[in-house]
Amino acid sequence: MKNLTVRQIGIIVVAVLLILIAPRFLKVVQIRILNEIAYFSLFAISFNLLFGYAGLLSFGHAAYFGLGAYTTALLLKHVTGIPLLLSILMGGIAGAFGGAVVGLFCVRRKASYFVLLTLAFNQLIWALAWKWRTLTGGSDGIGGFAPKTINFGIITFDMTKAETIYYLTVSIVIPLLLLVRYLMKTPFGNTTVAIKVNEERAAFLGYNVNLSKHLIFTCASFFAGIAGSLFALFQDFVATSAVDLLMSTEVIMMTFLGGTGSFFGPVLGAAIFVYFTDWISSLTDRWEFILGVLFIVLVLYFHQGAIGLIPKRLKSIFESQRRID
């Protein structure tokens, strides 16, 4: 965080304050939408970690999201007295573990094979969740596991209120987003980008290409797992829809809507996606159609996504980092 200008720090502070006081002025429905945006932001950022930074197009990112969601749900349901935060952390660890195992097989493969392998593992986990009914409840899912209250030693919050979950989600997501941003500025992050730009050259320079890819894959899976945990907590319900192919494609859409070339693009994309689906689906049943068309137009003409539409000057206030592609 050293190379932030005073102006940027100011903007971050204002943004955080806005996010914190927002629930005071909003209806419950709107708070819930903000909440969704928050965990989907984390999910989309974790996807962009792979695609935008490492150049790995994963078609099975929902697998780790789902692993996190199921882990948290099952822990809260079956282990009495487990601290809430621990269950969320375990969700992330489950995602990371899944990512580490799958990454072992995937990261060596090139382009299309990587896509297909990640998809295969996604479907494998989906099929497990679908068929292992005694554990996961199949398509009926697991529900009613979220605790009613959360206790931080001195104070106890009412978890049934939308604000509480919102604050919990936001207070986990924002630090993690900053962590990801910081991670990408470390030598590790730079290596990842170098591999994307020119894998052969990076290998010749002595970087362990596969190890780096494996690491970033595991990291992305960890963040996806946390996002999944928060999703489970928010919905108080997990079913196979959390791990299916549609979820994997939705995160791709979010990321592309926002833009893959910049750090905060996916956040914007998640926000657009959630608002858009909510708004359009209230107007018409055809929201998938409109979303599909929008997606095609973006892929065809606006490679930088929606964030590319923001004028350069305005953007430079938010973005201190150099473009990554």
Add this chain to the structure above:
Amino acid sequence: MLLFFVASGFSLVFGMMGVLNITHSAFYMLGAYLGYTLFIKTGNFWLALIIAPIPVGLLGALVERFFLRKVHAYGHAYELLITLGIFFVIGEVVKWIWGNFILPAKFPSALSGSAHVMGLTYPVYRLFILSISFAVLIILLYIFLRTRVGIAIRAAVSDADMVNCLGINVSRLFLWVFSCGAALASLAGVVAGPLLSTYPGMGLDMLVDLFVVVVVGGLGSLGGTFLAALIIGELQSFGVLFIPQLALVFQFLLMAIVLIIRPAGLMGEKV
């Protein structure tokens, strides 16, 4: 066998153009719906079989010309994503036109009933699928291995620029390949309709099977696709028969194992 039928076009497009064509299963679905409507309206299944692939083939050509070619320069990821977007749009349009419900399976009268083959009773329709799939396999193999067009296509795969220099219009060639792939998918859709019934989710269901078959068989290899479709088909039916809980899991496990041991697939060339 039906799996092979659908997968052959997909494998074709991937092998030739290096594009993971997600739209393929949308073409398949479109074919099934068109076939259904034509069959109901005209009462003639054969007419549906011949006519349905034509508009879908044309649509395929449009998709290649106006969408795929534009993003070709940006690499595989964008090609894949554009086909994903088109897949969604076609899926929605289908729901728009035909409604969001299952259309009942309806067999053409000439092909219903069953036949006795080597002492076994077998539904005629399945035999029909079997024979038409074999015909497709043989025709495709003939085109690739024995005709000038096939040679040009195979050459264009290994070095598109060089083939271009030799005076063959590679982009037109790719247009044809993609269009034929779409028509094949549509044909498979028409044939599949009566067997599996026609429903809005059929594209997505087929997409997943498609990926498994093509990957296990080896991307772009027709023989491999054929072999893999057989294996997966057997695995599905026997799995459901003996261990229904794990039938789905097996399929993807097989795919993962094959990819780990032989990343190029059973009969694919070295990557």
